[in-house]
Amino acid sequence: MKKLLYLLLVSLLLTGCSEKGTYIENTTTHDTVPLEKALDSNEHVKLAVALLHEEDLIVGIRVNTFSRFQKKKIANRIKKELKKEYPDLEVTVSADSKVLLETDQLIKKGDSKNYQKKIDEIKSIAKEQT
Amino acid sequence: MEQEKYAHLEKELSPKTPILKNVIKAFLVGGSICLTGQCIALFYITYFDFTERTASNPTVATMIFISMLLTGFGLYKKISQFGGAGASVPITGFGNAVVSSAIEHKSEGYVLGVGGNMFKLAGSVILFGVFSAFIVALIKTILVKFGVVSW
Numbered sequence: 001m002k003k004l005l006y007l008l009l010v011s012l013l014l015t016g017c018s019e020k021g022t023y024i025e026n027t028t029t030h031d032t033v034p035l036e037k038a039l040d041s042n043e044h045v046k047l048a049v050a051l052l053h054e055e056d057l058i059v060g061i062r063v064n065t066f067s068r069f070q071k072k073k074i075a076n077r078i079k080k081e082l083k084k085e086y087p088d089l090e091v092t093v094s095a096d097s098k099v100l101l102e103t104d105q106l107i108k109k110g111d112s113k114n115y116q117k118k119i120d121e122i123k124s125i126a127k128e129q130t
Numbered sequence: 131m132e133q134e135k136y137a138h139l140e141k142e143l144s145p146k147t148p149i150l151k152n153v154i155k156a157f158l159v160g161g162s163i164c165l166t167g168q169c170i171a172l173f174y175i176t177y178f179d180f181t182e183r184t185a186s187n188p189t190v191a192t193m194i195f196i197s198m199l200l201t202g203f204g205l206y207k208k209i210s211q212f213g214g215a216g217a218s219v220p221i222t223g224f225g226n227a228v229v230s231s232a233i234e235h236k237s238e239g240y241v242l243g244v245g246g247n248m249f250k251l252a253g254s255v256i257l258f259g260v261f262s263a264f265i266v267a268l269i270k271t272i273l274v275k276f277g278v279v280s281w
Contacts, residue, residue, distance in 0.1 A: 096181045096182045096183065097175060097182055098175050098180065098181040098182060098185075099181070101175065101176065125179060125181055126181070128181060128183070128184060
């Protein structure tokens, strides 16, 4: 019983910090290097999923645990940065895990016909307030 | 017997409170309740159209519903006996306070018994909750007006 508890505890501790990196899906002709640079160079971001499709750029980020209190500010800062790099795209950056989850699912499904519909949905979710 | 003497004697005779043990128990129980809440919030975020911001409302409702069921079955009593403040400080303690007083006064009738006594304990939680929320909102409004913080 005690061994099992230890095993559970260790696995919990280990899985807590496994997800990391930046994933970008691009269906446009825009260059993704500045996007990758902006996301990778930010020390607060530990996981980012981005999708460029037609006129939209959606970025879902997960920030480090101790940066969570300022996650809105961090997302706004990245949004400003990206707007400068991609002036002709509509940029949405959110630190909400729902946006990250939905964007990730959308990319993994790979159903590019439904992208626009889903992107509009994600954008409306991101805007929603309590 | 003098008052001081009595206080001294009482202190000597009564068993010592195991503070550290109680704190650890409260931490474990309160932490487990919060973990359950986090799991429910993640469930709402994953399977419904809730964001981290909006998922808190249905999560709180579900947690209160669960604690009300547990109170009705007499299980929450055991949890709070073990966990102490860890079980009564989270929102589940509020549900427990409402339902336990409703059950207790059921014999006095539905209107004067259940209705009149249901919020005997929870009433003060609501009053001071609303009051402190008002004060915090007031402070934040002033700070936003002066540009110190943003909404």
